[in-house]
Amino acid sequence: MEIDAVSLTAVTKSFGAVRAVDGLTLAIPQGRTVALLGPNGAGKSTTIGMLLGLVPPDSGKVALFGLDPAQAVRQSLAGAMPQEGGLIPRVTVGELLTFVAGTYRAPLPLGQVLALAQMTGMDNRRVDRLSGGQAQRVRFAMALVGDPGLIVLDEPTAALDVEARRQFWSGMRTLAGRGKTILFSTHYLDEADEQADRVVVIDRGRVVADGTSAEIKKVVALTTVSLTASGEVSWLGGLPGVRRLEVRGDRVQLRSDDPDATVMALARAGAVRDLEVTPADLEDAFVALTAKETV
């Protein structure tokens, strides 16, 4: 069997009292495009930092193509975009990319890198005089120069307008078509849906859903069963079908993947005051999936 491009096993990372990544396990076979989807502070950047060997995990194991991440990056098996502001000023796009190419044993030709990053003809432009979208494309180009098998992108389209996004994903699909493995993080459900063949939803440092976007939609499309209850309500979270429990004043909202079973169990327990059943739309459901529990 081919070795996985990415393998995280029971990885944890805390910053002081904050557990940024909490026992995360994830394996990505070669050639897949995977979106890491989650709200602010979910642990996406920390996970990516550990994948690239930039953040040491407290425990667990991280491997890229079976190797230690730093080693895989050194061997240009994995490429990443530098953070915002990570470009050297006063050089041209061509000079910068040629410099980066010089650090690799078998870099892609400059023309190919420019084409993939939708920057053909821009090699004489000064790096510090580019628009935000163009600068982002240079960073993308820097991730590609070493011709890595795995490309890891942390919110690659965060600063881009609609047209720049479209161009960016067009280059990305060309790479996916060449069999590259792509892992990107995003806040946007629609971007994950359109661009990835697998979506991993993370929240509070854990994988809360993992599958094709169709499967995720099914998982996150949880029905809300709400009722009025007082006193100790945490037991409601253990009822059949209940995936999450939220308390708002005297209303308890149960997110259920089997609302019939949940309602039957509530009826058996005699807890049916002001019972209401509401199917969720996808956006609501994603919010519900990653919403803070209040108990």
Ligand SMILES: Nc1ncnc2c1ncn2[C@@H]1O[C@H](COP(=O)(O)OP(=O)(O)OP(=O)(O)O)[C@@H](O)[C@H]1O
């Ligand atoms: N260097 C750090 N020092 C202290 N806390 C950190 C550090 N890096 C991350 N955190 C905390 O860890 C948690 C996870 O952060 P992380 O940046 O990984 O999430 P994220 O999903 O990438 O969020 P965003 O979408 O906002 O970028 C957050 O609570 C964050 O404040």
